[in-house]
Amino acid sequence: MQIWSWHGFFTYLGSPYIFRGALLTLGMTAVSMVLGFFLGLLIAVMKRSPQPWFSWPARFYVWFFRGTPLLVQLVVIYAGLPKLDIRLSVMACSIIGLTLNEAAYLAEIIRAGLNAVPAGQIAAARALGMSERQIAWRIAFPQAFRLIIPPLGNSVNGLLKTTSVTSVISMEELMQRSQILVQDQFMVLELFSVAALYYLLMTTAWDFFQRRIEHFAERPYRRQQRVIPEAVMELPISSQDAR
Numbered sequence: 001m002q003i004w005s006w007h008g009f010f011t012y013l014g015s016p017y018i019f020r021g022a023l024l025t026l027g028m029t030a031v032s033m034v035l036g037f038f039l040g041l042l043i044a045v046m047k048r049s050p051q052p053w054f055s056w057p058a059r060f061y062v063w064f065f066r067g068t069p070l071l072v073q074l075v076v077i078y079a080g081l082p083k084l085d086i087r088l089s090v091m092a093c094s095i096i097g098l099t100l101n102e103a104a105y106l107a108e109i110i111r112a113g114l115n116a117v118p119a120g121q122i123a124a125a126r127a128l129g130m131s132e133r134q135i136a137w138r139i140a141f142p143q144a145f146r147l148i149i150p151p152l153g154n155s156v157n158g159l160l161k162t163t164s165v166t167s168v169i170s171m172e173e174l175m176q177r178s179q180i181l182v183q184d185q186f187m188v189l190e191l192f193s194v195a196a197l198y199y200l201l202m203t204t205a206w207d208f209f210q211r212r213i214e215h216f217a218e219r220p221y222r223r224q225q226r227v228i229p230e231a232v233m234e235l236p237i238s239s240q241d242a243r
Contacts, residue, residue, distance in 0.1 A: 009190040012181065013197065021177035022198045025163050028091075028173060032098035032163075033156055039099065040106030047111055058107070065104035070165050073097050078169040094166040094173075102159055109151045113144035146217045153210035157203050174198055 012018055046058035065073070074097040081088060088096070117140050125135045167176035178195040182188050 003189070005187060005190055008185070008187045009193060012187070012191055012194050015181075015194075017181070018174065018177055018194060018198070021172060021174040022202065024172065025160065025174045025198075026202065028094060028098065028163050028166070028171075029156065029160050032095050032102055033159055035095070035099040036102035036106050037152075039103035041110055043103060043107035044110040044114065047107065048114065062104045062107055065101050066108075070097065070101045070162065071168060073101055074166060074169050090166075090169055090171050093169060094163075094171045098159065098163065098166070102155065105155060106152070109148050109155065110144065112151075113148035114140055116147050117143045149210070149214050149217055153206070153213070156206055156210070160202055160206065161199055 043058045043061055046054045047062070049055050049058075074093065077097050078090070078093045081093070121139055121143075122135060125139050130138070163173055164175035166173060167179060170176065172180075174195055178191045182191050185191070
């Protein structure tokens with residue numbers, strides 16, 4: 001009995017069928033992440049609102065979507081919407097489910113980033129007469145974005161792998177296409193190893209891209225840290241300090 005076939009492994013490693021599944025995985029990840037970010041931003045702002053009719057719906061949303069499995073959410077969307085006479089494609093159901101679930105986690109990440117902005121800066125901006133919108137876009141959001149890049153990058157990494165759950169509603173992404181070939185070719189280890197390698201390559205590429213984003217976001221702060229010590233060294237020494 002043959003346990004492993006190198007020929008089968010390399011054959012399906014370059015299979016266009018598997019490659020297109022990987023592209024679908026990347027596409028779903030990108031679309032769901034962008035939509036989830038903006039929805040999460042809205043939920044985070046609502047949750048920080050002092051008005052209960054804004055904060056309580058946001059709290060319920062985060063509580064519900066973080067407290068129930070994504071698998072259940074996808075099945076409810078895929079099987080429940082047709083009962084309401086709403087018929088969507090498998091791709092649309094997958095993106096909706098991934099977006100709604102991811103937004104709940106991103107809302108907490110964004111909220112934590114906004115809370116980390118020093119309150120003194122917000123108070124100073126209000127004292128200068130800046131509007132709440134100006135404070136948000138010029139002070140709060142730029143600083144919060146720099147702080148949330150690492151956890152945001154981890155969320156992208158996790159979402160890349162979480163897309164495999166959509167295979168339960170017959171979304172033909174990377175994992176589903178691998179399973180279809182397994183049922184046809186009976187090469188379980190080889191095909192799932194190919195899928196794992198594709199996921200590893202995608203997450204590694206994203207890790208490199210994330211580091212570049214972090215480096216770019218930190219540039220103004222590193223420049224400021226270099227300028228301040230130089231300015232301190234150039235301060236005149238008083239006669240009292242010289243003694």
